[in-house]
Amino acid sequence: MRTSARVLAALLLLGAGLLYAGVTLPAHRVAADTEAAVGRARAERPGLHARLAAQQRQAAAEDKATAAVAAATSGPGDPVVRLRRSVVASLEGAPVSGARLAVTAGRPPVGARVQVSADGRYAEILRLVGHLVRPGTGLVLENVRLRPGSAGLSLDLIAFSLTERP
Amino acid sequence: MSQGRDFSGHPRRAGLSFWDAGLLAAAVAVFALSGYAAGRAQSAVEIARSRLEEARRDSEGARDRLRALESRSGREEGLASRVLLTTEAPPPRVVADLAALVPPDVRLDGVGLAYGRGVELELQVVARRAQAYDLFLKRLTESPRISAVSPGTENRDGEVRASVRATYRPPGSLRE
Numbered sequence: 001m002r003t004s005a006r007v008l009a010a011l012l013l014l015g016a017g018l019l020y021a022g023v024t025l026p027a028h029r030v031a032a033d034t035e036a037a038v039g040r041a042r043a044e045r046p047g048l049h050a051r052l053a054a055q056q057r058q059a060a061a062e063d064k065a066t067a068a069v070a071a072a073t074s075g076p077g078d079p080v081v082r083l084r085r086s087v088v089a090s091l092e093g094a095p096v097s098g099a100r101l102a103v104t105a106g107r108p109p110v111g112a113r114v115q116v117s118a119d120g121r122y123a124e125i126l127r128l129v130g131h132l133v134r135p136g137t138g139l140v141l142e143n144v145r146l147r148p149g150s151a152g153l154s155l156d157l158i159a160f161s162l163t164e165r166p
Numbered sequence: 167m168s169q170g171r172d173f174s175g176h177p178r179r180a181g182l183s184f185w186d187a188g189l190l191a192a193a194v195a196v197f198a199l200s201g202y203a204a205g206r207a208q209s210a211v212e213i214a215r216s217r218l219e220e221a222r223r224d225s226e227g228a229r230d231r232l233r234a235l236e237s238r239s240g241r242e243e244g245l246a247s248r249v250l251l252t253t254e255a256p257p258p259r260v261v262a263d264l265a266a267l268v269p270p271d272v273r274l275d276g277v278g279l280a281y282g283r284g285v286e287l288e289l290q291v292v293a294r295r296a297q298a299y300d301l302f303l304k305r306l307t308e309s310p311r312i313s314a315v316s317p318g319t320e321n322r323d324g325e326v327r328a329s330v331r332a333t334y335r336p337p338g339s340l341r342e
Binding site for chain 2: 005006008009010012013015016017019020023024027028030031034035037038041042044045048049051052055056058059061062063065066069109110126127129130133135139140141142143144145146147148159162
C-alpha cells in the first residue's frame with residue numbers, strides 16, 4: 001500500500017511536470033507571441049485608420065463638389081451650347097484681347113470641353129480665369145497655361161463640364 | 167504494502183503512514199495545480215488568438231475600404247479630384263502662392279497647371295543670378311503647398327533659364 005502510494009505520488013508529480021513542460025510552457029510562449037502580433041496589428045491600426053479617414057473625407061468632399069458641378073451644368077438642352085453660353089458670358093466685358101473659344105462635345109460624364117485663349121494684363125487674365133471657374137459655372141479645369149503675351153500675359157485654358165456625376 | 171494480524175487471526179491491511187498520505191496529497195495537489203495552469207495557459211492562448219483575429223479583421227476591413235476608395239478614384243480617371251481641385255486650387259490662388267515664393271531676382275516666364283489627382287506645375291523660371299534661382303528652388307521645396315519638386319534643364323551661364331516641375335497642394339488638402 002505504501003509503495004503503491006509512493007509510486008502513484010511519483011507518477012502524479014511526473015505527470016504534473018510533463019503537463020507543465022509539454023502544455024503550459026509552450027502555451028505561454030504561443031500566448032506571448034500572439035500578444036506581440038496583436039500589438040503589431042494594433043500599432044499599424046491608427047495609421048491605417050487615419051489614411052482611411054483622410055480618403056473618406058476626400059471622397060466626401062469630391063462627391064459634394066462633383067454634385068454641385070453636375071447640378072450646375074446638367075439640364076435640358078445641348079451641353080455644348082450651355083457651356084459655350086457660360087464661357088461667353090464670362091468673357092463678355094472682360095478687358096482682354098484676342099479671345100478665342102472652341103467648344104466640342106464630350107463623352108459622358110463629360111458634357112462638353114472648351115478651349116479658351118486670351119491676352120491681357122496680368123491681373124485681368126488672372127481675374128478672367130477666376131471668373132471662368134467661379135462656383136456655379138460648373139466648369140472643371142484640365143489644363144491652364146500662362147506665358148508672356150503681347151498685352152502682358154497670354155492664357156490657354158482647357159476645361160470641361162459634366163452632364164452627370166462620374 | 168505491509169500487513170499485520172489482529173486478534174481474529176486474519177491478516178490486517180496497514181493504513182498509509184502520515185508521510186505517505188501527505189506525499190500523495192501533495193502530489194495530487196501539484197498535479198491539479200499543473201492541470202489548472204495548463205488550462206489557464208490554453209485559455210490565454212485562445213483569448214490572444216481571438217484578439218489577434220479581431221485586430222486582423224479590423225485592419226483587413228480598413229484596407230479593403232481604402233482599396234475600394236483608391237480604385238474608385240482610378241475608375242473615374244481623377245475626374246472627381248479635378249472637380250475638387252478646380253474649387254480648392256483655382257489658378258489665381260496657385261499663382262499667388264507661387265508669387266510669394268519668388269525672390270526679387272527671379273521671374274516666372276511661364277506657368278503650366280495640369281489638373282488631375284493633384285495640380286501638376288510646370289514653371290519656366292528666369293533668374294538674374296544662379297544664387298537667386300537656388301533660393302527659389304529652396305523656397306519651393308520648403309513650402310508646405312509644394313511637393314515633388316523636380317528641377318529640369320537649366321542654363322547657368324549668366325542669366326539662369328530653367329524649367330521646374332512640382333505638385334501644388336491646396337490649403338486644407340486631405341490627400342497626401
